[in-house]
Amino acid sequence: MIGRLRGNIVEKQPPMVLIEAAGVGYEVHMPMTCFYELPEQHQEAIIFTHFVVREDAQLLFGFNHKQERTLFRELIKVNGVGPKLALAILSGMSAQQFVTAVEKEEIASLVKLPGVGKKTAERLVVEMKDRFKGMHGDLFATETDFTLTSSQPPEAANDAEGEAVAALVALGYKPQEASRMVSKLNKPDADCETLIREALRAAL
Structure with a gap:
């Protein structure tokens, strides 16, 4: 079991990151809520x-x-x-937001996530609520709002939009829906991560 990695970020292609540790490159799939927090490429x-x-x-x-x-x-x-599906859920909601949605039985919020229908949302509320009772109450008590800034030149905008759409499709959205989500943002100078973050936020 690989439980922890420490290494340099070789490549960032949301929702996947390539990390080199001890000469080995590991492809790691991450929820977008975690991906936003990663250091820049070539950093540890x-x-x-x-x-x-x-x-x-x-x-x-x-x-x-x-x-x-x-x-x-x-x-x-x-x-x-x-x-x-778990990756998609934690990409559309932070850990704290998900815990809150379950505890308040916000079915309407959960069904907006890709791949989560009403039955799955209801099952999540019932089963996860019981699981949370066995955990520490402050397990996900803190939430940080990450503000992303664009460092991408305008000429790379089309690439950023394409990467954002591809990432949303990888998270479970249909291609047409993913394209619509990104195009609605109307942020031609935004980088890929910003587009994904804003698209997911708007979907909720």
């Missing part, structure tokens, strides 16, 4: 990981804090929620 990062082994693939999921990984692990225990 420390992430907590969850390793998933399937018949057709071996996948590594990464998080900035142990609490986020704990929530991810509890999510994939819910019937009908796999790693990909």
